[in-house]
Amino acid sequence: MNRFWQNWLTIWAAGVTIFGLVLAGGAFAATDGLTRMLFELFGMPIPAQPDAHHRFAIGLMGAVTMGWGLTYFATFKALHALQSDHAAPAWRFILFASFVWYAIDSWISVATGFWMNAVSNTLLLVMLLIPLLGSGMLSGKGKA
Numbered sequence: 001m002n003r004f005w006q007n008w009l010t011i012w013a014a015g016v017t018i019f020g021l022v023l024a025g026g027a028f029a030a031t032d033g034l035t036r037m038l039f040e041l042f043g044m045p046i047p048a049q050p051d052a053h054h055r056f057a058i059g060l061m062g063a064v065t066m067g068w069g070l071t072y073f074a075t076f077k078a079l080h081a082l083q084s085d086h087a088a089p090a091w092r093f094i095l096f097a098s099f100v101w102y103a104i105d106s107w108i109s110v111a112t113g114f115w116m117n118a119v120s121n122t123l124l125l126v127m128l129l130i131p132l133l134g135s136g137m138l139s140g141k142g143k144a
Contacts (some may be wrong), residue, residue, distance in 0.1 A: 005131040006080055012127055013073035021067030026050075027059025035062075042116040079137075088140035091132060098128055 026035030026046065035058060039046045046054065075094065079087045102125045109117035132138055 001080055001084070001131075001135045001137050003134040005137075007074070008131040009076045009128075010073065012124075012131075013069050013076060015069070015127075016072060016124070017066050017069030019056055020062045020067070020069055022062065024062025026062065027055050042114055042120075044114055044116075063078050084137055085140035088138060089136045095129075095132055095138065098125060 022038060023033045025031035032046070032050075032055075036046050036132075046058070050058075072094075079090055082090075089120070102121055106121045107120035109115060109121065
């Protein structure tokens with residue numbers, strides 16, 4: 001994979017991690033400003049005085065999302081070191097895992113009234129698909 005696509009994926013993973021950090025901030029009143037703005041954007045504002053369950057759920061999702069972003073980053077870095085024909089099965093599994101996340105997360109989002117989250121999920125998935133398809137790494141024909 002050439003440097004352009006590697007940088008794209010690094011920025012993508014950093015974006016996921018930063019998004020998780022924003023969500024994690026929702027766990028505490030002193031750090032929930034960006035989280036509140038995000039939920040306002042999605043059309044589902046956080047209650048003025050969220051209870052402990054709200055704070056726990058939002059903060060925990062932030063921590064999980066940060067871990068997800070960092071795990072993708074580490075995986076991308078390891079796969080960049082492999083020859084493209086050896087890395088292709090792992091790239092395809094990353095894509096499969098991302099589609100599983102996308103389908104379940106987006107379905108839950110729409111079913112519970114948070115349809116804007118499904119829109120952001122779509123954007124996130126497309127931003128992952130572009131370098132995976134553009135680089136040829138899914139087929140093993142991309143340049144290492």
